[in-house]
Amino acid sequence: MKQHNGMRPQDLVILLKIIAKGEEDWLMKDIAYELGISNSEISESLNRSVIARLISSDKKMVMKLALLEFLKYGLKYVYPQRPSGLVRGVVTAHSAEPLVNSIQSEEVYVWPYAEGKDRGFSVEPLYSKVPEAALKDRLLHELLALVDAIRLGNVREQNIAIEELDKHFN
Structure with a gap:
């Protein structure tokens, strides 16, 4: 087996996309296309x-408890984030579903x-293609927004985001 040189941010995006697929059958090429990530990058990520x-050794079942x-x-220590200037974009963290209410x-x-409809403080996504992928998949958008609430939020927001992720995962 290959040596593990650490996780990369896109690995989390890929795992969340698999969770968002639910019971739907998928192939690596489907995930690659839907996330705008190359097939080889998907393969390396899953490894x-x-x-x-x-994820299980057959690369089909995300180990949700371990991921949670x-x-x-x-997460907040490995991929921390601090908002910066005002930009146009796609809402995330507490500004998006399911936390916005x-x-x-x-x-x-x-x-x-650039094609986002909202204006707010800039948050660097885990992977550059996240905004596009999120606009195509509502559930993935929610999962990624919850992850950003953990990366950005105070303890209360983090706890609410973790509870919501737990609901999605189970």
Whole structure:
């Protein structure tokens, strides 16, 4: 088996996309197309996730409890984020579903994207193609927004995001 040189941000995006697919059958080429990531990058990512025990050895079942544990305890330290200037983009974190109705805030957070419909503080997505992929898949958008709430939020927002992720995963 290959040596593990650490996870990359797109690995989380790929795992969340697989979760968003639910019971739907998928192929690596489907994930690659829908996320705008090359087939070889998907393959390498899934290999890293197998080594990290975040996906089964057959690369079909995400180990949701392990992923949730990583998101809860490691995400904000490994992929921290601080919002920057105002830009046009796609809403994320508490500014997007499912948190937009439960967390009230004057600040709007967005992933920069020229074709986005919202304006807010810029948040760097885990992977450059995230805004496009999120606009094509509502559930993936929600999962990624919850992950950003963990990356950006205070303890209350993080706890609410983790509870929501737990609901999605189960």
